Amino acid sequence: DAGVIQSPRHEVTEMGQEVTLRCKPISGHDYLFWYRQTMMRGLELLIYFNNNVPIDDSGMPEDRFSAKMPNASFSTLKIQPSEPRDSAVYFCASSFPGLAGEMGELFFGEGSRLTVL
């Protein structure tokens, strides 16, 4: 398997534009996570899905952010409209459940570095 695939790797956009980040998880993984990483805030969990269903989106900063998982092999994170403070590296990770419902190992993509001017 190629691992978790994210696109684009780098995106530079202007304030007010719509940004769509994409993620292809590892086949067979039930969980999908979106994280955001900045120097100031570290790694923040934005949202996670289990079997394509959003379980916890309490980390989504505000209504400008939305995430979907239309099927088991694809997820998007959309920011509309984007703002300079959204500049960060966005990571997608997937996982399969371990023993007795525990969280197994997370496999991370290489991230999408977003710069909003």
Added chain:
Amino acid sequence: SQQGEEDPQALSIQEGENATMNCSYKTSINNLQWYRQNSGRGLVHLILIRSNEREKHSGRLRVTLDTSKKSSSLLITASRAADTASYFCAGDNYGQNFVFGPGTRLSVLP
């Protein structure tokens, strides 16, 4: 809820020395996981220790878990320059809210 808080924030050692990082968490967990992140890359899983385990080894890595103190430690023995990275921990509460701490930045000097 914060399910992983590492310390120290930064650690600088000489090649060949051992590096010890600590992790504290607040709620009950069923396992705790350590990850490494090289600059500009995604996180990579290192080791998972379950709540009924006290110590686990993997190559040069040794992890301990003390559930009574809600803490874990990661020991890297005979460190190498390639171990330079940030290290994160996260506790699993049956798949809920898998949150990482701020990490420990380890620098191994040649």
